[in-house]
Amino acid sequence: xxxxxxxxxxxxxxxxxxxxxxxxxxxxxxxxxxxxxxxxxxxxxxxxxxxxxxxxxxxxxxxxxxxxxxxxxxxxxxxxxxxxxxxxxxxxxxxxxxxxxxxxxxxxxxxxxxxxxxxxxxxxxxxxxxxxxxxxxxxxxxxxxxxxxxxxxxxxxxxxxxxxxxxxxxxxxxxxxxxxxxxxxxxxxxxxxxxxxxxxxxxxxxxxxxxxxxxxxxxxxxxxxxxxxxxxxxxxxxxxxxxxxxxxxxxxxxxxxxxxxxxxxxxxxxxxxxxxx
Ligand code: AMP
Ligand code: FE
Ligand code: FE
Ligand code: ZN
Numbered sequence: 108x109x110x111x112x113x114x115x116x117x118x119x120x121x122x123x124x125x126x127x128x129x130x131x132x133x134x135x136x137x138x139x140x141x142x143x144x145x146x147x148x149x150x151x152x153x154x155x156x157x158x159x160x161x162x163x164x165x166x167x168x169x170x171x172x173x174x175x176x177x178x179x180x181x182x183x184x185x186x187x188x189x190x191x192x193x194x195x196x197x198x199x200x201x202x203x204x205x206x207x208x209x210x211x212x213x214x215x216x217x218x219x220x221x222x223x224x225x226x227x228x229x230x231x232x233x234x235x236x237x238x239x240x241x242x243x244x245x246x247x248x249x250x251x252x253x254x255x256x257x258x259x260x261x262x263x264x265x266x267x268x269x270x271x272x273x274x275x276x277x278x279x280x281x282x283x284x285x286x287x288x289x290x291x292x293x294x295x296x297x298x299x300x301x302x303x304x305x306x307x308x309x310x311x312x313x314x315x316x317x318x319x320x321x322x323x324x325x326x327x328x329x330x331x332x333x334x335x336x337x338x339x340x341x342x343x344x345x346x347x348x349x350x351x352x353x354x355x356x357x358x359x360x361x362x363x364x365x366x367x368x369x370x371x372x373x374x375x376x377x378x379x380x381x382x383x384x
Contacts, residue, residue: 112347116233117149121352321346
């Protein structure tokens with residue numbers, strides 16, 4: 108089994124890199140991509156453990172980018188991890204912008220009468236604090252009753268608590284991934300706020316290499332459509348569960364939501380030889 112989309116405590120997952128490697132073994136995942144938000148830290152920590160466990164680890168990342176004013180997630184896969192120095196320097200800037208955003212988000216929420224501190228939010232996070240950690244604290248303190256309400260009422264782009272952070276433009280992020288020898292894949296296209304087929308030519312012109320056709324949020328019909336669009340535009344295909352651990356307990360590593368994920372065994376070979384057929 109293959110799963111090319113997973114998160115650890117280095118971003119907003121609840122499994123440590125070691126726990127994720129163990130979970131892959133338990134779930135029968137043979138090739139695992141770690142795609143933490145804006146960091147390789149989880150991958151770096153998991154690598155020696157995966158080697159001991161006989162698990163093939165793929166170095167990945169999930170970047171939040173801006174496209175037509177909206178946030179769009181972009182996956183980067185690095186089948187060779189040589190020469191990632193400049194890319195690591197670039198993502199360190201993204202991490203700094205996230206820390207700055209977190210300070211402004213605290214200030215904004217406090218203006219709205221939400222009594223929380225950065226220390227409290229950080230206590231919910233692992234290495235890098237993100238909005239899901241803010242959401243957990245809002246639930247714990249009784250300001251909202253669940254994750255969805257936390258985003259709807261406070262944290263979503265359209266909500267009153269939202270503060271912007273410097274996110275790279277989609278095309279800029281694609282170029283950084285490709286410049287480092289990586290494959291840029293559009294994450295969970297179902298979550299795009301625009302008509303995917305209509306904007307796909309523009310994404311291809313920006314240098315996009317692949318589409319995440321297989322994802323826990325995709326129905327079989329949607330997966331079929333994304334596979335067909337990939338073929339039509341000569342794009343590679345990627346896939347994964349988007350495993351986050353106990354914060355999204357319904358999503359299982361390797362098999363997705365209720366076993367809805369069926370990722371072909373030769374997916375990584377096709378990425379290696381850039382086979383878009
Ligand atoms: P951040 O990277 O800190 O800005 O947080 C972004 C993360 O929050 C995304 O990767 C999602 O996991 C989560 N997220 C964003 N919007 C929503 C939403 N409307 N509902 C639930 N989770 C969301
Ligand atoms: Fe996430
Ligand atoms: Fe995502
Ligand atoms: Zn993800």
